[in-house]
Amino acid sequence: MTTEQKELIKATVPILREHGVALTTHFYSRMFTHNPELKNLFNMGNQGNGKQQLSLAMAVLAYAENIEDPSVLVSAVTKIGHKHMSLDIRPEHYAIVGKHLLASIGEVLGEGATPTLIEAWAVAYQQLADLMIGLEQNLYSDAVAKEGGWTGWRPFLVKQKVQESEEITSFYLYPADGGKVADFTPGQYISLRLFLPELNLLQPRQYSLSNAPNGDYYRISVKKEAGKAEHPNGMISNRLHNAVQEGDVVEVAPPAGDFVLDTTKQTPVVFVSGGVGQTPLMSMLEYLASTQSSRDIVWVHGSRNRKVHAFREPLTMLEAKIGKLNKHIFYDTLDEEMQVSGYYEGVVELDKLKEQALLQNADYYICGPAPFIQKQFTDLAAMGVSPEAIHYEEFGPANLVLS
Ligand SMILES: Cc1cc2nc3c(=O)[nH]c(=O)nc-3n(C[C@H](O)[C@H](O)[C@H](O)COP(=O)(O)OP(=O)(O)OC[C@H]3O[C@@H](n4cnc5c(N)ncnc54)[C@H](O)[C@@H]3O)c2cc1C
Ligand code: HEM
Known part of the structure; x- marks a missing residue:
């Protein structure tokens, strides 16, 4: 990209900040009108609730803001690459998306979209597309190289x-x-x-x-x-x-997916989940149990009540197998039967647990609804945990930026 083209991209940042979601909403509507077959690839629920439009707008804005050095976006781009790979997105799809994205910039910006600005965005898009196609190609190659591996459906x-x-x-x-x-x-x-x-x-x-x-x-x-x-x-x-x-x-x-347990470490792990967010953490816990890990493990989980609390029995079995599991369960309402040690009333409050949840050199894995992740991240950071030690997964298009 030329210096002038980078300047033109940077000049669109304020517009993207204000009208990014309008742009991506227009883009999806345009693309699905001209290429309705792509509706089979996209989650139409996320289109209905607006999360995907927001996620793409955030990605385009972040790219424009960092056009001088897109390498700072590597972890965000890797996350998107994993999602694309899991949906069988192929290089040929990029030309379709590029066509509708550029046309949408023209249609949404109107007179502001000069030919030189559109040309700058065309170059910028191709640069990002090439990077993502390369990254996704590596993920596809890794997937088929494994025993029992495959790509597509x-x-x-x-x-x-x-x-x-x-x-x-x-x-x-x-x-x-x-x-x-x-x-x-x-x-x-x-x-x-x-x-x-x-x-x-x-x-x-x-x-x-x-x-x-x-x-x-x-x-x-x-x-x-x-x-x-x-x-x-x-x-x-x-x-x-x-x-x-x-x-x-x-x-x-x-x-x-890149929200994974670092299986090379021997340091403590703290798992913090809300509702169905415990699923990836159950996998991590089962793995640690099946490999007879000697890591210190803390399991913190929040549910509305006992009836909707999944994996109660399997957790007790894993606890017996692991021996060292330090378990804390929060229910919105605690019935009499559950008024026992390790059960608490209210939402998950890590500062109630203090040093029981804060272990030296620990990694923290959080999964749950977006406000839950936000709260746990903020509370951990306030208790002095370094953001690098906090890992989280959203059960939907990435809409959170926590650091
Ligand atoms: C990495 C990842 C891992 C996940 N892991 C799990 C897991 O282990 N277990 C699990 O249960 N889920 C998991 N999910 C979530 C899962 O993918 C689905 O999003 C979830 O099952 C809901 O899908 P659905 O088709 O039932 O709902 P959808 O039909 O997609 O609807 C989703 C939400 O959007 C709302 N909505 C839809 N259309 C509109 C509209 N027009 N206006 C307003 N609101 C609307 C719905 O009411 C609903 O609340 C995960 C998601 C991700 C991204
Ligand atoms: C440079 C180009 C692209 C960018 C910047 C981009 C960006 C994104 C982002 C930010 C997400 C959300 C990731 C998340 O779940 O957190 C996403 C998901 C997705 N992308 Fe892309 N993407 C690009 C190209 C494409 C192409 C070519 C296709 C194929 C048609 C595609 C199809 C999808 C689909 C199907 C999803 C999941 C949507 C959902 O779950 O609702 N993307 N992309």
């Missing part, structure tokens, strides 16, 4: 459904072809896709693997997302709970 048999709580059910997924499944790093997710008759579309969703790698099957644990006043019921989670039965086939893309 592979049919899996739902061999077993196990209810873990009133709202969460686990699905045991075996390759329908009888082959092995690739190992993964605890914390990673798969994409699963189903045909939704109400939309006449295939729809993918990500689900964290909730078991330790075993070569034969994957386990996912899905919360049935109930609608509220202005929110419809979650489409895929309800279909998985209500319509998908043992013996049915679903399509699954290979494990991906």
Whole structure:
């Protein structure tokens, strides 16, 4: 890129800050009108609730802000690359997205979009696209290089459904072809896709693997997302709970994601989850148990109440196996039966636990709803934990920037 082109990109930063979501909303609507087949790739729930438009707007803004040195965005770009790989996004898709993004810049900016500005954005887009295509190519190559590995969509048999709580059910997924499944790093997710008759579309969703790698099957644990006043019921989670039965086939893309347990470390780990956010952390915990790890482990979990608290029994079994698990459970309301040591009333408050949750040289893994992650991150930082030691995963397009 020339210096003038970089200056032109930087000059669009204030516009992107103010109108970024308008731009990406226009972009998606344009792309889905001209290329409706791409609706099978995108999560139409995230289009409906606006999270994907926000996530893309944040990414485009961050790119424009850092156009002088995009290398600072490497971890954000890696996260997106994993998501793309898990959705089978291919190099040829980039030309379609580029075409609609540039046209949208022209249409949203109107007279402000001079030919030189559009040309600068074309060069900038291609630079980013080349970087992402290269990164994703490496992820695809790594995925097929593993025993039991594959790319794209592979049919899996739902061999077993196990209810873990009133709202969460686990699905045991075996390759329908009888082959092995690739190992993964605890914390990673798969994409699963189903045909939704109400939309006449295939729809993918990500689900964290909730078991330790075993070569034969994957386990996912899905919360049935109930609608509220202005929110419809979650489409895929309800279909998985209500319509998908043992013996049915679903399509699954290979494990991906960079929210992973550093399995090379021997230092303490603190797991902090809210609701269904415990799934990737269960995988990490099962892994530590199955490898007879001697790491100090703290498990902090928040649920609304006992009925919706999933994995209570499996956790007790893991606790017995690990021996060293330091467990703290928070319920919004604590019934009489649960007024025992290790159970607390209220939301997860790490400063209630103090040194029980703050261990020397520990890594902290947080997963739960966005406000939950934000609170735990802020509280840990206020207690002096370095941001580098705090890892978190959002169950939706990245909308948080915590540092
Ligand atoms: C990395 C990752 C890991 C994940 N792991 C898990 C896991 O282990 N377990 C799990 O249960 N989930 C997990 N999720 C979440 C999962 O992918 C789905 O988002 C979840 O199951 C909901 O999907 P759905 O199709 O049921 O809901 P959707 O139909 O996609 O709806 C999602 C939300 O948007 C709202 N919505 C939809 N349309 C509109 C509209 N027009 N206006 C307003 N609101 C709207 C819905 O009410 C709902 O609250 C994970 C997500 C990610 C990204
Ligand atoms: C330089 C170009 C691109 C950028 C900057 C970009 C950016 C992003 C971002 C920020 C996300 C959200 C990641 C997250 O979940 O946190 C995302 C997800 C996604 N991207 Fe891209 N992307 C690009 C190209 C593409 C292309 C070419 C396709 C293919 C059509 C594509 C399809 C998707 C899909 C399907 C998702 C998941 C959406 C969802 O879950 O709702 N992207 N991308």
